[in-house]
Amino acid sequence: MxxxxxxxxxxxxxxxxxxxxxxCCDLEKCNGECCVEGDAGAPVTLDEIGGIEDSLDTVWDDLSASAQAVIDKQGVAYIDQEGCMVTSIVNGKDCVFTCHDKGCCYCTLEKAYRSGKTRFCKPISCYLYxxxxxxxxxxxxxxxxxxxxxxxxxxxxxxxxxxxxxxxxxxxxxxxxxxxxxxxxxxxxxxxxxxxxxx
Structure with missing residues (x-):
């Protein structure tokens, strides 16, 4: 058949x-490597960019100085080589919204959302992976x-x-x-x- x-x-x-x-994600073993590997950011929609921008002040202090500099220069997203809108990245790979804690990578957007500080969690492209x-x-x-x-x-x-x-x-x-x-x-x-x- x-x-x-x-x-x-x-x-x-x-x-x-x-x-x-x-x-089934195993964060203890992978340490959130998906947030820092690859050569482009996460695909985002215009609505999601709006949600990210609304959350930016809340998560700003959790971002690295390098990430803040990238956002200041080009914003929270850019158009990649394939013509897709994606989140901005640092050093050609790390998502600007990555934060590190005890050797593990986390999403500052999701962290703020789960703490009840924002309404936007993270791009659906990340959530669906x-x-x-x-x-x-x-x-x-x-x-x-x-x-x-x-x-x-x-x-x-x-x-x-x-x-x-x-x-x-x-x-x-x-x-x-x-x-x-x-x-x-x-x-x-x-x-x-x-x-x-x-x-």
Missing amino acids: DTPPIIEVDNVLISLDCLTEKF PIREVKIGEDMVGLNYHVWDVCKCAREKGKELDVPVYKFLKQPLIQRFGEKWYESLEEVVKELKANGYIK
Whole structure:
């Protein structure tokens, strides 16, 4: 029986590995390396830039001097080589909103949000990782599972705990697409299991 490589739920195309692969962040092992690795910032929307700018005064003192200098020069975001709007970075890799505590990297935006100081948490592109969203035409988006070396420990922990990517990302997916959409996704997964497409 052939397994469908892509699933559609209410105009959202989902690659099958988002449902079958296992993932669970292991911050104690990776130390938040995703915030400081790579060659571009996190993709952001214009609305998210507004939310970041509204939070800037609150998180400013938690930012490094280098990050503050970058923001003073070019703002909280810039257009990368692929033409996407992304968060500004320091030294060609570190997100400007990264802070370090006891050898671990954290997001100052999320830290302020969880402390009740701001209304904006962080870009949905960060919240949804390791799922990456791509726009397909006017009315459809695609969700792809992204494999990155720095997340090896998250894949190992996910396998150990048997946590599929879509379950690990339940709250971000609900935030992005809504609770009814997520319930529809769960129904699709049940149907795929019942028909022997996935375990």
